[in-house]
Amino acid sequence: xxxxxxxxxxxxxxxxxxxxxxxxxxxxxxxxxxxxxxxxxxxxxxxxxxxxxxxxxxxxxxxxxxxxxxxxxxxxxxxxxxxxxxxxxxxxxxxxxx
Numbered sequence: 001x002x003x004x005x006x007x008x009x010x011x012x013x014x015x016x017x018x019x020x021x022x023x024x025x026x027x028x029x030x031x032x033x034x035x036x037x038x039x040x041x042x043x044x045x046x047x048x049x050x051x052x053x054x055x056x057x058x059x060x061x062x063x064x065x066x067x068x069x070x071x072x073x074x075x076x077x078x079x080x081x082x083x084x085x086x087x088x089x090x091x092x093x094x095x096x097x098x
Contacts, residue, residue, distance in 0.1 A: 013052040025070035036068035
C-alpha cells in the first residue's frame, strides 16, 4: 500500500499488503484502511502520526476471498468467499469493534 501527498504527488509511506487485492476501503471513523486479498487475508492498517499507517491486523480468510464491502454506518465489513476445498461459497460478515 502506498500513500501519496495529493498536492505534491510525493510518496509519504509504503506498507506490505496482502497479495491479490480487489478492494480497499477507508474507515474515516476509525482512521483505518481495510483490504481483502485473494491470498487469504484481510489487512487492517491504522493511521498513525501524519499520514503514515501501521498494520494492526492480518485476519485469515479463505483463499480467493478478495471481493469485499465496507458498511460504515453498521460497522460491518463483508467478504465474499468462493467455493473451495469442499466448502460452499459464503458471504462472511465481520463486525468492526468500536
